Amino acid sequence: MTTESEVLTRTERAQRYFRAEYGHFIGGQWTEGNSGRTIPVTNPADGTLLSTIQAGDAADVNRAVAAAKAAFPSWSRSHPMQRQAVLAEMARRLTARIDDFAMMETLDNGKPIRDSAGFDLPGTAAVYDFYSTTPLHLRGETMDFPDAVSLVHREPLGVCAAIVPWNIPMYCTALKLAPALAAGNTVVLKPAESTCLAVLEFFAECADILPPGVVNIVTGYGPETGEPLVTHPDVRKVSFTGSKPTARKIMGYAAVNIAPQTMELGGKSANIICADADLDAAVEGVVMSTVFNKGEVCIAGTRTFVQQLVMEEFLEKLKTVLHGVSQGDPTLPETQLGPQASQVQFDKVKSYLELGPQEGAKVLTGGAPARIPGLEKGLFIEPTIFTEVENDMRIAQEEIFGPVTCVQAWTDEEEVLRLANETPYGLGGGVWTRDLGRAHRFAREMQTGSVWINRYYNFVPGQPLGGYKESGFGRENSFETLLHYTQVKAVVINLAEGPLGIYGSAPAAI
Incomplete structure (x- = not known):
């Protein structure tokens, strides 16, 4: 039973x-919203109030886009070393307070502190660090001809939406913001209204190093903020992660x-x-893929x-390890x-638990909501493994986004590759084998953006x-991402003297 002192401790922690x-x-x-309405943000572990945010609308979006547009000329022409310094300092500040931001993510999203402190926040800092090295390497090219020089410039796009x-807010923010800023764009960020507090706190931390208007954040519900943002005529790039x-x-x-x-959309990897x-x-990898971030991971x-030869042994090991979670x-x-x-999300996962049987x-x-003593209002789901699954079942084709995994048997390579690829998605995938040739064959044939061999x-x-x-298009987290945040301009410089002689000159004598 939760005591009054325990609730007070959680409240004090939020404060x-x-x-x-x-x-x-x-x-x-930091400005109030146009509507005057706010949205409560609660702790999913116990239902307590963490904070309130603005319920934004089109007027707020217009102000944010206008600020980003006004900041673009200066930021787009800033020295690459300036952009490098800003991104490097963002990484440094995040790393310096990594435990604080990890706890913010945990309180806001419900992810275990071991996940946020061990994976999410170090990964987020690494994204800013990685892109801090890129501004000087974002280059055009030249082409030489006897009578001309062609210059190809790579320029920022403008205001990016x-x-x-809501599942990995700090990390996903970095995946979009860092390359956009590195390339010289300005940004209007719309975080998920349910899990945006760590993001807001991070930009409060970094406000002094970001020129005004380079990064703008509008909170609120999707229909009231997302649509006016994406349809705004001054927005020249849209990056979205979600359903x-x-x-x-x-x-x-x-x-x-x-x-x-x-x-970057869903997956059924x-x-x-x-x-x-x-x-x-392999069992550890499957357990991790099931419970990490509560299964709220698109990839x-x-x-x-599981190959039929080892199915019984594998399931026994899997059940044992999962029971120890x-x-x-x-x-x-x-x-x-x-x-x-x-x-x-709790209700969605629960509906799939009912659908499977x-x-x-x-x-x-597993297969049911979990009751945690002292956290009776928490939105907990038992880690669940379904067996005897057919590939055309909805639980095998639709993204559940919870601690739920479906197990199917296979006997030969052709069969398992066909089953693996028979899904509308293609985001991630894993292969566990000691056969190097098989690993390469599987990786080549799997229709997915990432394949991990022997470690998911x-x-x-x-x-x-x-x-x-249907898992989306474009790539994040790489140097190639910068190409999505830039456009190409060709400049051709003529080296030949005088007119071509096609127009305006006397006709040649016959």
């Missing part, structure tokens, strides 16, 4: 990290002004276990294909699985992130 209310960040200033999701249905709307909005887009794999390592390996208060270092980030799948373990979530600096098919 330590967050302001009672946040405004929009526009033109380097960045719309980030496929929302992406379709945003692509339609962006088409109004023919704005280029980068889309295949994790293929071969009979010759290190099964203990999670939620379809596990510590679920509870996400602020405790021993917790490995926290609550879902919102009531909406209706479709004929069997529950190996094995992110490395500069690894391009993005998907095939």
Whole structure:
């Protein structure tokens, strides 16, 4: 049972990290919203209030875009070393307070502190660090001809709209903001209204090093802020991470002004276990892919294909390890699985737990909401493994975005590759085998943007992130991303003297 002193401690913790209310960040200033309405932001572990944010509208978006547009001429012509210094300082400041920002993410999103402190925030700092090295290397080219020189310039686009999701807000913000700033663009950021507090605090931390208007943040619900932002005629680039249905709307909005887009969408990634794999390592990888960030990861390996020869042994090991996962208060270092980030997401995952048995799948373990003593209002789901899954079941084709994994059997390479690719998505994938040739064959045939061999979530600096098919288009986290934030201008300088002699000269004598 939760005591009054424990609730007070959680309240005091929220007051330590967050302001009672946040405004929009526009033109380097914190401002109230036009509507006067606010949105409560709560802790998904216990339902307590963390803070309130502005419920933005079109008027707020217009102010933010105007500020970004006004800042663009100066920022776009800034010295590359200036942009490098700003990004490097952002990385430094984040690293200096990494424990604080990790706790903010945990309180706001419900992810275990071991995930936010061990993965999310170090990864976020690494993104800013990586892009701090790129401004001087973003170059055009020259082409020489006997009578001309062609110069190809690579220029920033202008005002960029960045719309980030609720599951990994700090990291996804960095993936969009860092390359945009490195290339000389200005940004209007629309974070998810349910999990934006750490993002807001980070830009309060960095406000003094960002020229006014270079980064602007408008909070609020998607229909009131997202649509007017993406359709604004002064927005020249849209980058979105989120769900496929929302992406379709945003692509339609962006088409109004023919704005280029980068889309990082959902996934239903295949994790293929071969009979010759290190099964203990593979089991750990599947457990991690199931419970890391509560399964709220677009690139999670939620379809596990196990070679029939080792299915029984694999499932026994998987069940044993999964039963050892510590679920509870996400602020405790021993917790490995926290609550879902919102009531909406909790209800969605719960509906799939009910759907699986209706479709004929069997529950190996889990399959229900979890009751955590002292956190009875928390949005917890038991880590769940479905077996006897057919590839055409909805639980095997639709993104659940919770601690749920489907296990299917396979017997030969052709079969498993066909099953792995029979999905509308193509974001991530894993292969577990000691056979180097098989690893390469599988990686080549899997229709997905990332493939990890013998370690899932094995992110490395500069690894391009993005998907095939309905998982989106464009890539993030790599040098190539800068190409999405720039446009090309060709300048041809004539070296030949005098007119061509085609017009305006006397006709040649016959």
